[in-house]
Amino acid sequence: MALIGVGWFGLTFFWGLHTGPMPLFLKTFTDSKFNIAMVLSLAGVSGCIVPPIVGYISDRSRSRYGRRRPYIFMGSIGVLLCILSLPYAHAFWLVAVLCGTTYFSLRFSETPYLSLLPDVTPPEQRSTASGIMNLFGSVALISFFVISFSLWEKYPNMVFRLVAVVCFGALLLAISLLAEPGIAARSSSASRPSVIGYLRNIIKEGNAVGFFFAQFFWWLGFWMVSAFATLFAVEELRIPEGEAFLVLVAFAIVATLFVVPLGMMGDRFGRKGILSLMVALWAVTELLVGFSQNLTQAVILVGLTAIPYAAVMGVGYAFFLDLIPRERTAEFVGFSIISIATSQIIGPLVGGKIIDTLGYRSLFPVTAAFMVVGLVLLQFIRPRRAVEAMPVPDQA
Numbered sequence: 001m002a003l004i005g006v007g008w009f010g011l012t013f014f015w016g017l018h019t020g021p022m023p024l025f026l027k028t029f030t031d032s033k034f035n036i037a038m039v040l041s042l043a044g045v046s047g048c049i050v051p052p053i054v055g056y057i058s059d060r061s062r063s064r065y066g067r068r069r070p071y072i073f074m075g076s077i078g079v080l081l082c083i084l085s086l087p088y089a090h091a092f093w094l095v096a097v098l099c100g101t102t103y104f105s106l107r108f109s110e111t112p113y114l115s116l117l118p119d120v121t122p123p124e125q126r127s128t129a130s131g132i133m134n135l136f137g138s139v140a141l142i143s144f145f146v147i148s149f150s151l152w153e154k155y156p157n158m159v160f161r162l163v164a165v166v167c168f169g170a171l172l173l174a175i176s177l178l179a180e181p182g183i184a185a186r187s188s189s190a191s192r193p194s195v196i197g198y199l200r201n202i203i204k205e206g207n208a209v210g211f212f213f214a215q216f217f218w219w220l221g222f223w224m225v226s227a228f229a230t231l232f233a234v235e236e237l238r239i240p241e242g243e244a245f246l247v248l249v250a251f252a253i254v255a256t257l258f259v260v261p262l263g264m265m266g267d268r269f270g271r272k273g274i275l276s277l278m279v280a281l282w283a284v285t286e287l288l289v290g291f292s293q294n295l296t297q298a299v300i301l302v303g304l305t306a307i308p309y310a311a312v313m314g315v316g317y318a319f320f321l322d323l324i325p326r327e328r329t330a331e332f333v334g335f336s337i338i339s340i341a342t343s344q345i346i347g348p349l350v351g352g353k354i355i356d357t358l359g360y361r362s363l364f365p366v367t368a369a370f371m372v373v374g375l376v377l378l379q380f381i382r383p384r385r386a387v388e389a390m391p392v393p394d395q396a
Contacts, residue, residue, distance in 0.1 A: 005136030010170025016144030037352035047341020055334030078105025131263020217374030223347025282308035290364030
């Protein structure tokens with residue numbers, strides 16, 4: 001289980017750059033929060049286009065190198081080259097192009113990598129395995145934000161180089177050591193459905209589609225606030241840029257402490273119940289963040305939001321895997337990423353417009369409302385696989 005976390009460490013190390021320094025980097029080219037959000041939303045655009053395509057191809061690949069490895073490797077090369085180039089771009093349009101190419105390359109690796117977890121893990125252990133994988137991700141975020149706190153103000157270029165090397169190196173190490181299970185060859189005469197037929201087959205899995213809509217709303221709320229977390233600390237709370245990363249460090253530390261225990265609770269007590277409770281808590285804690293007045297309050301309240309975030313990352317992904325056909329994992333992972341990526345497009349744009357119009361603190365009640373909508377939709381979803389723990393009745 002631990003080995004699957006190695007590559008996720010590298011991928012999450014990159015997302016630390018996206019969440020923390022990237023808005024500050026873009027701020028050196030423009031003061032418009034909406035323009036900053038436009039570039040950040042390219043992460044979502046890439047998530048709407050790449051995952052279903054690479055997922056469909058990956059599930060049907062029969063390469064000697066495996067179904068997942070070739071795509072993970074090719075995407076990691078693109079990430080490496082683009083991030084190394086970013087500090088040397090001196091025009092906003094060029095920065096936008098490089099950011100977009102980086103996000104597209106990352107998605108090319110991310111979808112098949114996420115599909116490795118169900119490939120190598122039994123269904124009854126997936127909450128725990130997902131928790132361990134995300135534990136590595138949380139450690140990556142802590143590492144990144146601590147390093148950023150030390151380096152960003154004096155040596156920003158070093159941060160970009162470090163992200164490029166860590167992301168590429170971790171993915172390369174993971175795919176070199178992970179053994180993919182053998183897959184039977186597909187018949188050459190097997191028919192391929194039309195695009196419409198293919199989409200109909202996706203829609204037939206109603207519970208999975210329902211989950212896509214539910215998670216869209218809670219991730220919409222998350223991306224609205226996370227895209228501007230460092231700017232909120234710097235511009236609203238008047239915290240120096242270097243110290244602003246402490247808020248994100250607190251978030252990552254708390255997530256690290258809770259992600260594995262919550263994953264184990266999901267396997268033991270039922271994933272849907274734990275997930276529902278945590279999404280409700282997420283809405284409440286995000287609302288409270290809006291009342292922060294200083295660094296100490298922001299650290300505490302943002303840290304509290306990391307508890308439900310850890311559950312959604314660990315238990316939520318395992319619950320989603322209970323809803324889908326095992327033989328089409330990467331396809332459905334691709335569509336799941338679309339639902340998250342769509343929120344990643346809309347969230348920063350809506351958040352940027354709200355900030356420009358009403359100010360930072362107006363973000364938080366809107367965020368909480370979207371999360372409640374996702375919570376309500378979650379209640380209509382039933383797992384495909386009966387793997388949630390149930391009490392065994394006494395035999396007379």
